[in-house]
Amino acid sequence: MSEKPESTSNVAEFTVSEISGALKRTVEDTFGHIRVRGEISGYRGPHSSGHAYFSLKDDKARIEAVIWRSAMSRLRFQPEEGMEVIATGKLTTYPGSSKYQIVIEQMEPAGAGALMALLEERKRKLGAEGLFDASAKRRLPYMPRIIGVVTSPTGAVIRDIIHRIADRFPLHVLVWPVRVQGETAGAEVANAINGFNRLEQGSALPRPDVLIVARGGGSLEDLWGFNDEAVVRAVAASHIPIISAVGHETDWTLIDLAADVRAPTPTGAAEMAVPVKADLRAQVATLGARLSSGMSRYLDRRREIQRALARALPSADQLLALPRRRFDETAGRLGRALQANTQKKRGEFDGCARRLSPRLLEQTLREKRLEIKRLESQLPRCLAAFLHKRRGLFDRTAARLSVEPAARLAQRDRLHLQQLERRQVQAVNLLLDRTKRRSAELERLLKTLSYQGVLERGFAVVLDPSGTPVKRAATVTAGDELTIKFRDGNVQAVAQGGENRPEQPKAERPSPAKKSPVPAGSQGSLF
Template identity: 50%
Template sequence: MTDLAPESGTAAPGNAQPGGGNAQAYSVSELAFALKRTIEDAYGFVRLRGELSKVTFHGNGHVYLDIKDERASISGVIWKGNVRQLNVRPETGLEVIVTGKVTTFPGRSQYQIIIETMEPAGMGALLAQLERLKARLAAEGLFAADRKRPLPAMPRVIGVVTSPTGAVIRDILHRIRDRWPCRVIVWPVVVQGDQAAAQVRAAIQGFDALPPGGPIPRPDLLIVARGGGSVEDLWPFNDEALARAVAATTIPLISAVGHETDTTLIDFVSDRRAPTPTAAAEMATPVFAELAAQVADYSRRMTQCGERTLEHRRTRLSAAARGLPRPTDLMAIATQRLDLVAGRLGAALEKNVAAHRQDHVRVASRLRPGLLERPIQVGRQRLGASAERLAPAVRRRLERSADRMAGVEKLGLLLERPIQNGAQRLAASADRLAPAVHRRLERSVERLVALEKLRLSLNPDGPLSRGFARIHDAEGRLIRSAGAMSAGEAVRMHFADGDRQAVVDGAASLPPGVAAPPAPRPAPPRPARPKPGDPGQGDLF
């Protein structure tokens, strides 16, 4: 024990004479701290039992309270570092046993106890505290039925929070293995003692923090399990922080703590309570054999329903078919009409052919080769005259056309791109118009063939291959009669295989009774070329 040492010739404060004398005067601080040291040395560690009152949770984390009994009261303080380690939450009216050291607060000259540990004074106090906590959580709505989530019907992953060495985990794994093939992830924790509540809470929060699709699969369902025991053994599952963690998790949770008669706080907060850990495994998983049998039964019933439906439709179809006429009856009249028309078709075709044959004979009797000779001669004469008149004009026209073609080539270079685009569009249009164009081309080919036959028949060189010859004078004019030639005149004879020069030797002699052919008609005078600016007949091009 420590005390203040008075100077020589003075007495201690407690031994000072009433008159004062020569006793030294101490300051209030010296006396207060002397008493503080004296009390701390005398009561360094005490165990105190009493009822809590005036419990105040300060904003800095400290807790201030009073401990009292029937005749006395003492102030107490719990520092922030010790609040988190308490087994019970300080509440007014709770009877507790605290452990700490007695000291004084010099600022108010009062003594107090610094509390380090706190525990309920008896089971009645624990249960009373639990009831008050249950009432508070129920008022917050944590026990409401509408917040209970349904359990997944066929979970793929189940998370189990329990001790890895007890019989509970073996019972759960064995039951799940017999009922449903799924993956089970065990988070090992202690289920009894001061650290049990914190470890179980950390396991639930750890499962809830797993991301979907991560390396560790996120469970579809959680089971918190523990075997039976006394109220003290199961007390960690009455922790408020653990109950709030169970309520905050997003994974459906089954509480399986203790036996059927045991009840803890997390049983009210969890989504489903199981009387035993084995029952929790049965709640979490369906029976695979029962599902397979149910699926087989559904398949059988579906097959039967399909067969009944087909039979019903078949019956309705048969009934409807009986009310419809037979196909042979519907086609009988049309068949008779077809047979009648087919019988008259042959005679009608023969009659039609005979009528056309008569028309052909009537027209063919009026057609003779001589009818075409005169038009051919006239056309030959006109063709020769026109060729002679048009030769110079054609030559000039060709020269101008050559100049125009040169200009067109230059213009074509400028229009090459538009022409290509037009060709592409024309090709697209041609694809659409190909059938119609094809038909028109066929008709044009037929007309062209007919014209070619007519050209060959009117060709002046055609008779040369049959032994005839064509005679021209020295200037190249065609000689059409013998009277147009004079003796000694040079002429050119054109045969099918070449030309020959000849000289007329005398007057032409005609057989008796044959009149001389008429003299050739003189060629009409060639019209003069119109002067520039004088409107006249244009050229044929």
């Protein structure tokens, strides 16, 4: 039995379970208690065991989540698919599938309240109209000449913006004073944005190249004016690029989604709007020096290349030496070549002249005449053979079209016609038998459903003067002429009373045994 080979490496060896356990302890120790904000995905309600399994996701990542039955019973709301929540719990791993997940202990809706619900609804509505599409965003100009600011003129925001612009790149700043909090804040901000866009280029009040809409931080209620639908539509319709600098970095409003660029703070908006003038000057100086140095190096390198190419080029005598030698050799061979070519052509001419002598032409004519006479002598035999062949073909065709084959064809057609007649008679007889059976079945069905069978069992039918059966006694009045139809005939009668007429004494009624039959068509009494 072979011994187990010893490992030459001193790296520690772990089992899969040891690795999974170490990762589980590390994750649980590092993330023992966290709060995660995300959107519920894949929620299908509690499992049969009472536990709930789903995922929390945002626009970039996804994490598996689980709520045990004990924590599920303590939730103050029912989780739903697509709901944004803030979950509190701890991270752990599931060794069975090498996944990490959050075990949720508490969970609350993110942004609970009427304002947050309204904000989400407005966000969905405006987003569906395409006001937040990234394709509609405009790029900020690199070096604007005029910057428009929409903010409160008395707050610290405008001072921070002006101070930051003055430090980085001093230029003309236009301020449109508005209220940044209260019921009229949204309308004033929208009017300011539209007012800046209505300014014409070259007018007394110049049109800004960039707009900054700014406000300091605050609660959701304080920033609500920047969630106004009119503000969002004005920002989306603006032809001037807009930087949104509303609130702190953690705050967000609908104007942030509609603006071309969102700044974390008003100071950050000023930094985004203009570059640093000193840096630009230094960069221009650096680029100028690099340009001068690069041009000098380029010219030096081109001069060196030109000198190297000039040294490599041969002189005029060297370039023309080989063509000159080829020319001299060709000139020397030209005279000899012309003499040889002339002799060759003369020999070819003499050969053609010998072939065109009168003696050869007369011999050729004699041979052609002999060939013509030979063909002329063969012509009668060929014509006779051709006629014989065509006559045999004609006889065979006439034999196929003679009277006897025509008679056989007519007899065959007659037999086929007789066969078709027999099949026709059989088909007609079969159709008649089928029709008779069907008629007999319908006749039996008619007798079964007809009222004549009812009359056979001793019943009678009462008809009014128009021949319509009388169905109810209430429709009969005194003096109506009626017809009573029995199995063996009809009896005419006249009604003497209505439905509630008292019954006559039995003595006045004629006995059925003594009643003489009334022939059809005679007049009688119904009662």
